[in-house]
Amino acid sequence: MNWQQIWVAYMTIVRKEVTRFTRIWQQTLLPPVITTSLYFVIFGSLIGPRIGSMEGYRYMDFIVPGLILMSVITSAYANVSSSFFGSKFQRSIEELQISPTPNSVILLGYVTGGMARGLLVGLVVTIVAIFFSRLSVHNVFVMLSISMLTALLFAMGGFLNGLFARKFDDVSIVPNFILTPLTYLGGVFYSIQLLPDFWQAVSHLNPILYMINGFRYGFLGISDIPLGISYLIILLFIAALFTINLRLLNKGYGIRS
Amino acid sequence: MTAALRIQNLEKEYDNGVKALKGISLEVQTGDFFALLGKNGAGKSTAIGIISSLVNKTAGKVHIFDYDIDVDFPMARTQLGVVPQEINLSVFETPLQIVVNQAGFYGIDRNKATILAEKYLTQLGLWEKRHDVTRELSGGMKRRLMIARALMHQPKLLILDEPTAGVDIEIRRSMWEFISEINEQGTTIILTTHYLEEAENLCRNVAIIDQGRVVENTSTRELLAKSQREIYVLDLVESVKSLPAFERGKWKLVNPTCIEVDISKEQGINGIFRELNQNQIKVQSMRNKSNRLEQLFLDMTTEEEETSA
Numbered sequence: 134m135n136w137q138q139i140w141v142a143y144m145t146i147v148r149k150e151v152t153r154f155t156r157i158w159q160q161t162l163l164p165p166v167i168t169t170s171l172y173f174v175i176f177g178s179l180i181g182p183r184i185g186s187m188e189g190y191r192y193m194d195f196i197v198p199g200l201i202l203m204s205v206i207t208s209a210y211a212n213v214s215s216s217f218f219g220s221k222f223q224r225s226i227e228e229l230q231i232s233p234t235p236n237s238v239i240l241l242g243y244v245t246g247g248m249a250r251g252l253l254v255g256l257v258v259t260i261v262a263i264f265f266s267r268l269s270v271h272n273v274f275v276m277l278s279i280s281m282l283t284a285l286l287f288a289m290g291g292f293l294n295g296l297f298a299r300k301f302d303d304v305s306i307v308p309n310f311i312l313t314p315l316t317y318l319g320g321v322f323y324s325i326q327l328l329p330d331f332w333q334a335v336s337h338l339n340p341i342l343y344m345i346n347g348f349r350y351g352f353l354g355i356s357d358i359p360l361g362i363s364y365l366i367i368l369l370f371i372a373a374l375f376t377i378n379l380r381l382l383n384k385g386y387g388i389r390s
Numbered sequence: 391m392t393a394a395l396r397i398q399n400l401e402k403e404y405d406n407g408v409k410a411l412k413g414i415s416l417e418v419q420t421g422d423f424f425a426l427l428g429k430n431g432a433g434k435s436t437a438i439g440i441i442s443s444l445v446n447k448t449a450g451k452v453h454i455f456d457y458d459i460d461v462d463f464p465m466a467r468t469q470l471g472v473v474p475q476e477i478n479l480s481v482f483e484t485p486l487q488i489v490v491n492q493a494g495f496y497g498i499d500r501n502k503a504t505i506l507a508e509k510y511l512t513q514l515g516l517w518e519k520r521h522d523v524t525r526e527l528s529g530g531m532k533r534r535l536m537i538a539r540a541l542m543h544q545p546k547l548l549i550l551d552e553p554t555a556g557v558d559i560e561i562r563r564s565m566w567e568f569i570s571e572i573n574e575q576g577t578t579i580i581l582t583t584h585y586l587e588e589a590e591n592l593c594r595n596v597a598i599i600d601q602g603r604v605v606e607n608t609s610t611r612e613l614l615a616k617s618q619r620e621i622y623v624l625d626l627v628e629s630v631k632s633l634p635a636f637e638r639g640k641w642k643l644v645n646p647t648c649i650e651v652d653i654s655k656e657q658g659i660n661g662i663f664r665e666l667n668q669n670q671i672k673v674q675s676m677r678n679k680s681n682r683l684e685q686l687f688l689d690m691t692t693e694e695e696e697t698s699a
């Protein structure tokens with residue numbers, strides 16, 4: 134295939150993925166918006182005022198970036214894991230396997246689809262957040278780049294999950310038992326400065342901490358972590374996941390007998 | 391002339407230890423209409439899976455129009471279209487989306503793909519259904535959709551794994567016609583089927599696989615020439631209690647109004663009728679017990695008991 138043909142193949146996968154999640158928007162776009170709206174109401178309007186301020190910001194304003202990024206993470210991950218597993222389950226993945234499309238393009242196509250859903254959900258949640266908080270943006274470039282890289286990272290993670298999944302349950306195990314706890318402990322709702330030293334150190338092992346803090350910096354200009362470290366960690370994870378996924382695809386793991 | 395497909399010493403052992411292919415070698419010439427026959431579990435789909443990069447091979451080589459599937463895989467895959475045995479459609483998409491996307495995976499842009507989609511969906515009688523959800527198509531329509539999908543990148547070699555399974559006779563006939571036409575236009579066809587009259591009527595060359603080995607690989611004509619005997623079923627006008635001693639053939643009274651006779655080519659049918667007349671047995675109708683290829687096939691492949699080994 135020449136570059137033009139590769140581009141057509143890539144765009145075909147992306148379009149297919151976007152068509153899929155917009156067709157079932159009630160399952161893909163609506164739930165995260167409802168969930169985060171509830172967070173805004175409960176923590177922002179009801180409980181938030183009693184907590185007071187966090188690092189000099191109203192509690193609501195402090196948690197908004199984390200909540201937005203959480204919805205980006207969940208959506209990007211879920212899109213790729215369920216779509217890829219679904220095409221494995223229906224065996225329609227064979228359409229791509231028999232084609233000349235290179236594995237790297239298959240991976241990037243699916244991952245772009247996941248990013249698209251993650252970022253779209255993030256955008257809608259951000260719009261909702263405007264009604265509940267005084268949203269200001271400290272650094273647009275940081276905000277956009279961290280959200281895109283995070284979406285990319287978790288879309289890659291979802292792809293890995295899709296490759297390993299053998300039944301539908303396998304698609305929800307990682308989000309329920311790993312992703313959600315790590316997100317909650319990654320400083321969405323608090324600054325890790327509040328934690329005892331030991332738990333602060335433990336928190337540094339949580340990669341999501343770096344993303345949430347980087348993203349929060351984009352909005353508020355504050356972070357528990359130096360910004361450069363955040364970028365470095367995210368990029369390292371992306372590189373590692375890309376390599377692992379591509380290796381497994383080339384071996385035909387989970388898709389070739 | 392380059393072979394459309396060249397398979398050398400192909401072996402496959404699945405993870406569960408099943409040896410599905412035990413070293414098969416085959417060559418299919420460009421332009422051929424080739425039948426790949428074999429019982430359930432013989433290894434046909436495994437071979438097709440390897441050719442189309444869906445199954446890892448354990449050993450051997452595959453070339454599609456001289457492109458090694460391990461080395462020049464983008465080129466090898468571009469030459470090949472596959473209609474699999476199992477439905478593998480993305481059932482929530484529409485037929486139009488499915489075929490246009492498939493073309494996209496081969497680098498064909500949407501404008502061109504849409505033109506091709508209209509052509510193939512129309513030819514396969516699915517154009518009216520193009521915006522329906524694929525899940526709601528009938529089984530035969532799904533099979534035809536898989537044929538249309540396989541043609542979108544206009545492959546030079548088309549492999550069809552039991553395309554007519556579960557398809558009604560009318561549609562089956564129109565599929566035969568359609569596939570023959572594609573073949574006449576130059577596409578090499580490999581077909582697997584359990585309807586042997588289909589293979590006999592359509593295919594110029596035949597290979598029979600049994601228990602992971604090629605047991606026969608020749609032209610359909612030569613294969614049929616090997617057929618030395620034929621079994622006829624005779625329905626009688628009046629019932630008979632027992633059979634007289636006939637001179638020619640092997641006779642069997644299936645029930646009082648039905649006789650089976652197994653005769654060799656030299657013995658001929660005329661002699662049989664002479665004997666029937668002499669014994670005043672009146673025949674109402676006569677038919678072949680099985681078609682010729684079917685009989686050969688049964689003679690060449692192993693019995694069920696042995697296959698469980």
Ligand SMILES: Nc1ncnc2c1ncn2[C@@H]1O[C@H](COP(=O)(O)OP(=O)(O)OP(=O)(O)O)[C@@H](O)[C@H]1O
Binds near residue numbers: 410428475
């Ligand atoms: N994915 C798999 N894992 C393990 N064994 C398999 C797998 N697929 C096929 N087999 C085994 O390999 C052998 C050959 O199967 P294959 O599907 O190639 O036969 P076939 O000739 O296509 O049969 P049919 O006419 O029933 O379609 C069988 O014994 C089958 O059980």
Ligand SMILES: [Mg+2]
Binds near residue numbers: 435436
């Ligand atoms: Mg089969």
